[in-house]
Amino acid sequence: MKQSIKSFVRARNRLSKINRNLLNQSPIDSFCRVEHFNGFDLSQSKQKRILEIGFGDGENLILSALDNPEASYYGIEVYEMGVANILKAIECKEISNANIILGDAIEVLEKNSVEDYFDEILIFFPDPWPKRKHNKRRLISKIFLCDIKKILKNDGVLIIKTDWQEYANEIEQNLKKTFEGYKKSVDKKSNLVTKYEKIALKEKRQITRFETF
Ligand SMILES: C[S@@+](CC[C@H](N)C(=O)[O-])C[C@H]1O[C@@H](n2cnc3c(N)ncnc32)[C@H](O)[C@@H]1O
Structure with missing residues (x-):
């Protein structure tokens, strides 16, 4: 079932012309928009594959891809x-093991038909929706976790971190319904x-970490 309420709000056109051009005519082959995404590529090598959903500014993905050139990263x-x-960092640091998809992760997973693909899926601080009235916007629903489970390998792990206790409780309830253990x-x-x-550390909020098995 398609989730009509989005877990994000699109910022109004604040992109510079340079950034807009970069997204429209990126020279990077491993980048695509969700409209052009046809599923994860099974023909790609069987090395360790790691997916980060909602990577924000991408600091974790970039550093991890540089530190582990033998693994394939997806964001x-x-x-x-x-x-x-x-995309700028990928180009200037000549990173060849990072694949980027611009779009709603829910739509990406709906379009994908490949299963048993990722060794690790990371979701760090999934969305800035701490208020109860925004619960419906939260990304990590039971349906979403079922889609995540399909693309994880049998021995793959999903790691989620959040700094909102109430959201952590909701994630835990949904994990109980979808994964064998965590x-x-x-x-x-x-x-x-x-x-x-x-931000969480500065504001002294406790960070809850889930790791499935
Ligand atoms: C609170 S930020 C966290 C960013 C980063 N993970 C970090 O720890 O700094 C949440 C990020 O998730 C992204 N996001 C929210 N819903 C999404 C969705 N459905 N698909 C892809 N990204 C999404 C937002 O655009 C935002 O960049």
Whole structure:
């Protein structure tokens, strides 16, 4: 069933001309918009595959891709500025193991027919919707987790971090309904700190980390 309420609000055209051109005529082969996405490519090598959903400014994806050249990284993000920034970083750092999709992750997963594909799926600080009235906008629903489970390998792991306790409770309820098991822990400062992780740490909010098995 298609989710009509989105987990994001599109920022009004604040993209510079350079960034707009970059998204419209990117020289990077491993970038596509969701409109042109036809599914993950099974012919690609069987090396470790990691997907990050909602990568924001992309700091985790870029550093991880540089640190692990033998793995293939995939990122889905709807925020155009974040995608433009990551495309610039990919080009200037000559990163060849990062694939980027611009668009709604829900739509991407709906269009994909490949199963059993990723070793790791990461969702860090999934959305800025802490208020109860915004619950319907939350990305991590039971349906979404079912789609995630399909593209995870049998021994693959899903890692989710959130700094909103009430959202953590909801995620936990949905994980119970979809995955065989998971570990829940309080996350201390990690090596790679994303923008929203920094905000959570600065505002002294506890970070809950889920890892499925
Ligand atoms: C709170 S930010 C966190 C960004 C980053 N992960 C971090 O830790 O700094 C949530 C991100 O998820 C993205 N997002 C929300 N819903 C999405 C969706 N349905 N598909 C793709 N990205 C989405 C937003 O555009 C935003 O960049």
